[in-house]
Amino acid sequence: MSNIRAAIIGYGNLGKSVEKVIAAQPDIDLVGVFSRRDKLDTEARVIPVADVEKHVDDIDVLYMCLGSATDIPEQAANLAKLYNTVDTYDNHNEIPRHRAEMDAAAKESGHVAVISTGWDPGMFSLNRTYASAVVPEYEQHTFWGPGLSQGHSDALRRIDGVKKAVQYTIPAEDALDKARRGEGQDITGKNAHLRQCWIVTEEGASQEDIENTIRTMPDYFVGYEVEVHFISEAEFDAEHTGMPHGGHVVTAGKIGETNHLIEYTLKLDRNPDFTAGVMVAYGRAAHRLAQAGETGARTVLEIAPYLIHPLGLDELISRDV
Amino acid sequence: MSNIRAAIIGYGNLGKSVEKVIAAQPDIDLVGVFSRRDKLDTEARVIPVADVEKHVDDIDVLYMCLGSATDIPEQAANLAKLYNTVDTYDNHNEIPRHRAEMDAAAKESGHVAVISTGWDPGMFSLNRTYASAVVPEYEQHTFWGPGLSQGHSDALRRIDGVKKAVQYTIPAEDALDKARRGEGQDITGKNAHLRQCWIVTEEGASQEDIENTIRTMPDYFVGYEVEVHFISEAEFDAEHTGMPHGGHVVTAGKIGETNHLIEYTLKLDRNPDFTAGVMVAYGRAAHRLAQAGETGARTVLEIAPYLIHPLGLDELISRDV
Numbered sequence A, B: 001m002s003n004i005r006a007a008i009i010g011y012g013n014l015g016k017s018v019e020k021v022i023a024a025q026p027d028i029d030l031v032g033v034f035s036r037r038d039k040l041d042t043e044a045r046v047i048p049v050a051d052v053e054k055h056v057d058d059i060d061v062l063y064m065c066l067g068s069a070t071d072i073p074e075q076a077a078n079l080a081k082l083y084n085t086v087d088t089y090d091n092h093n094e095i096p097r098h099r100a101e102m103d104a105a106a107k108e109s110g111h112v113a114v115i116s117t118g119w120d121p122g123m124f125s126l127n128r129t130y131a132s133a134v135v136p137e138y139e140q141h142t143f144w145g146p147g148l149s150q151g152h153s154d155a156l157r158r159i160d161g162v163k164k165a166v167q168y169t170i171p172a173e174d175a176l177d178k179a180r181r182g183e184g185q186d187i188t189g190k191n192a193h194l195r196q197c198w199i200v201t202e203e204g205a206s207q208e209d210i211e212n213t214i215r216t217m218p219d220y221f222v223g224y225e226v227e228v229h230f231i232s233e234a235e236f237d238a239e240h241t242g243m244p245h246g247g248h249v250v251t252a253g254k255i256g257e258t259n260h261l262i263e264y265t266l267k268l269d270r271n272p273d274f275t276a277g278v279m280v281a282y283g284r285a286a287h288r289l290a291q292a293g294e295t296g297a298r299t300v301l302e303i304a305p306y307l308i309h310p311l312g313l314d315e316l317i318s319r320d321v
Helices: A013-023 A049-055 A071-080 A092-109 A123-134 A150-157 A173-181 A207-215 A233-239 A271-291 A313-320 B013-023 B049-055 B071-080 B092-109 B123-134 B150-157 B173-181 B207-215 B233-239 B271-291 B313-320
Strands: A004-009 A028-035 A046-048 A061-064 A112-114 A137-144 A162-171 A193-201 A225-230 A245-255 A258-268 A296-298 B004-009 B028-035 B046-048 B061-064 B112-114 B137-144 B162-171 B193-201 B225-230 B245-255 B258-268 B296-298
Touching: A004 A013, A004 A049, A004 A271, A013 A028, A013 A271, A013 B245, A028 A049, A028 A271, A046 A049, A061 A071, A061 A271, A071 A092, A092 A112, A092 A296, A092 B313, A112 A271, A123 A137, A123 A245, A123 A258, A123 B123, A123 B271, A123 B313, A137 A162, A137 A173, A150 A162, A150 A193, A162 A173, A162 A233, A173 A245, A193 A207, A193 A233, A207 A225, A245 B013, A245 B271, A258 A271, A258 B271, A271 A296, A271 B123, A271 B245, A271 B258, A313 B092, A313 B123, B004 B013, B004 B049, B004 B271, B013 B028, B013 B271, B028 B049, B028 B271, B046 B049, B061 B071, B061 B271, B071 B092, B092 B112, B092 B296, B112 B271, B123 B137, B123 B245, B123 B258, B137 B162, B137 B173, B150 B162, B150 B193, B162 B173, B162 B233, B173 B245, B193 B207, B193 B233, B207 B225, B258 B271, B271 B296
Parallel strands: A004 A028, A004 A061, A028 A046, A112 A296, A193 A225, B004 B028, B004 B061, B028 B046, B112 B296, B193 B225
Antiparallel strands: A137 A245, A162 A193, A245 A258, A258 B258, B137 B245, B162 B193, B245 B258
16 A cells, blocks of 8 residues: 655644654655745755645645644635645634534545644544543543643733743642542632743843733733742753643543543643644544545544554554454 | 434343443433343343344344353354444454454344443553554553452452452552653563452461462462452451452653653443443444444444534534534
8 A cells, every 4th residue: 555645734833743743654755845935944845835736636635734823714725625634723612613614625625624633622522522422420621731821921921021931831739639539510710720930031120020910911810820930041941942731631420329530641742743643643534534435524523543543453453452 | 313222131230330321321212121031120121032033123222231251252243133232342352353253243234233342442442542543653551450350359269268359450650650651661461560459268267378379379469469458347348349440541652752641541430330331322323323324343443433422413523622
């Protein structure tokens, strides 16, 4: 069987991670990276985005490493008319709308579009569905972190006198314990997570003023347990330039009078790498479903697990079931 | 949409748990329990096993709550010729053979047979496959327990002077930690678990002799870390008559130079209840796949997650993805 021929569009953190993950696959080859730029820091072939329609016969699956804010809403449906696609669209409220648009585009052109892969949405979505299907009564909570929050780090960096800053979101241990015991009725987004800030100040800036600005910032920090740490630039550069993330899906189930805890945990060194790992695996499903004559959009809930694995079904059954 | 009409065959611990789980489902009704006995301790309709061929028009899915040692090998394929079925066949080495037999029987008669559901095989199988699909390099270990081991408890009860006994299998903390760090190359079944025995002796029996017999019992205890606790019958009856179980699937993955831990944990008050929870959910998939015109055997790896959930796909996508 010949390898799956893959391409990437978008070459930020996620695109670079997808390139790295594809390089480690036995059954997927990278044809090239579509980019607006002439030169990218890659050994891969760089193809001008303007030529995106010219490669429909050379590419089995297109990994759309595009942002959810504007790129995917603007470009994804048109790309799904040309290629089988995989995306990581993560605007949870808008996923049904995105699915409908991608479904129409992919069906019209005879392609498969796998949407909203990654880990949340993605692996966490799967675990929410599996866990709630197998226990008739349950309480289910998702916790995020310890992990870097891009939006909150940006908010810190906009404060006067802040030179560098990161914000980690960390699940509150007491909330986690309550969720595991099925006593998490009073858990909210705010009391389930604490917000840890690591800050390097500009020379002469007032740490007191900065801390006060943080603690009184509505939406972002008010109502949360907040930790503020001021550190040296050297410490910051050594310890706080990674992109760790992860979290837990905790389901406390009841069957009659018996209790059953189902917990799925991720601890990720580098968020875009793991997101890319999931995305690349679902590219197999996009290709295989299209090969089998299926068309339209699919979420991870609609795809049989074996379709994402490099091993064949018989080998998987012997090994994993 | 009318409810799924279900029946149970086999009314031991698992059959009773399946009855309890079905009673809590919004979309599944129990038609009856097939049994060799005239009277069962149930409010459900009891149907003689001899009449099993007479109800093919009244039953959408048959939950086969039968043992893997002899009942399933002897009876399952014949039942799959009559009904859509779900089983919990757990003889891992023989699952490919079982799948082939069930596939032939179900295809011949136009039914769907979902095989080897439960949690291992079952939910653990799913997690082994998902986790190993999304990281290109990995080390993966399955730990069982803390949980009651039926076979080991039976072995203890056969020792002279033992009145009552249970054996819990417990994951060794140091092995779990190694697995989480991706340093579990030397983990074996023996050093990954400790065996904890709780024993009530007959009057006049020698605890020393019993403990010695345990510690020198080949296969069952030799080579394991073993704890032996002698307790009163009152304590035994109060603390050790449950059927707790659970475990972990730990996958330490690598993407380039970054590390990614994926861990799935179950803590189950009562093993047959949770097994039944998974089994009942997969009954939905058996019925839905058959309604869609599919036939043959399916493992959990071959079934799209949404097919096992009581909620419809659109609602699941809005809620869980």
